[in-house]
Amino acid sequence: DTEVTQTPKHLVMGMTNKKSLKCEQHMGHRAMYWYKQKAKKPPELMFVYSYEKLSINESVPSRFSPECPNSSLLNLHLHALQPEDSALYLCASSNGDNEQFFGPGTRLTVL
């Protein structure tokens, strides 16, 4: 099973809302990633968790807060977002060989 699942598929939120994106994998991968992708651009790395510890934070604003409750789950907590944060948010997982498998993404719209 090479599947990464993400919920919700779509999310619309106001600038004062708090919401969370969820990601799950059951491939036994020890690294999980959050990416942000704007239209016609490549995915842009936000965070990397390896062995459930945050190993890379690409200077992401604090209104994005990642959480890795266990080796299969990854959350991204959103608070006080801006309209320019509207994008496709992608989760991926891999082992140490960096063969990354992506989920279908959550399409986020901030009003």
Next chain:
Amino acid sequence: QKEVEQDPGPLSVPEGAIVSLNCTYSNSAFQYFMWYRQYSRKGPELLMYTYSSGNKEDGRFTAQVDKSSKYISLFIRDSQPSDSATYLCAMSAGGYQKVTFGTGTKLQVIP
């Protein structure tokens, strides 16, 4: 200079043609090379994964890596309209390090 360069296209070919997609890179530390296919508003799908130099074939797809030239290619034989998508090259030094993406090439296969 970007670490990974990829022609954004668009590239239009007739059905049945052989398609050649390419990326160049500047970081000698890159050891793992990937090609992803991304349909509009969907997550990237891993097509090919190669470690170090050489060729790898999977059905109609062939990936080539030439580390001496810092050049990678993806060939698609007998292209089909369903191959119409954006193709992203990606590479990394391995471990749980950052994966660097090309900007993507948009391919259209015309029936």
